[in-house]
Amino acid sequence: MRISARTQYALRAVAELAAAPPGPVPAERIATVQDIPRRFLDNILLQLRRAGLIESQRGPDGGYWLARPAMEITLADVILVIEGVPPRGERFPGAAGPLADVWTALRAFEDRTLSEITLAHIASGTLPFDGMRHP
Template structure:
């Protein structure tokens, strides 16, 4: 599985928000997570439009999770940053059995990412 830079940045931003005790400004997320600022703003906009985060302008504003970290899976974030994945292509001839392998792999990835929450990731000892 290939994870785009957009998805990696989105997951990093969401982990930062999951561990923040108060709203966090975009410039702080970008700096702390080493995300280019304009890229960070774009990702945060998409995550907000998808309902995963909320925001408020002003000095006391910033971004925060729209739901508890226990209720947001990695699959939720990836769906926003990557979009819907097209169905696996059917392989012809001798390669036809590969179709089933790819479908099983996709199902496994989807199941795993749908089980792992931001809380699971951020509760690891190295995430303090």
């Protein structure tokens, strides 16, 4: 699976929101802490807000926060908003035909894994799989 820089920025931004204390988090803080170019971050936050994953408030005490509890937002939710719908499985001719089944199985594993990991797991540093803990 190839994750674009835009999607990595989005995942880092929502991880920062998940780990933040309750209340709005200014975009400038997210950009600084996560080393995300502000111009990209503003567009990403707008996309996540329009999709209903985050909410925002303007003004001097404004910022962003998760629209639902971190335990209810998966990495797959964020990736789907940024990347869109994944392409359908390909078919290959002749002897290469079984490769399509390999790619389909691989995508299914990736989807299942990303759908099981929530922002709460990321924020707490405890992933739900053995061998996947952040040191």
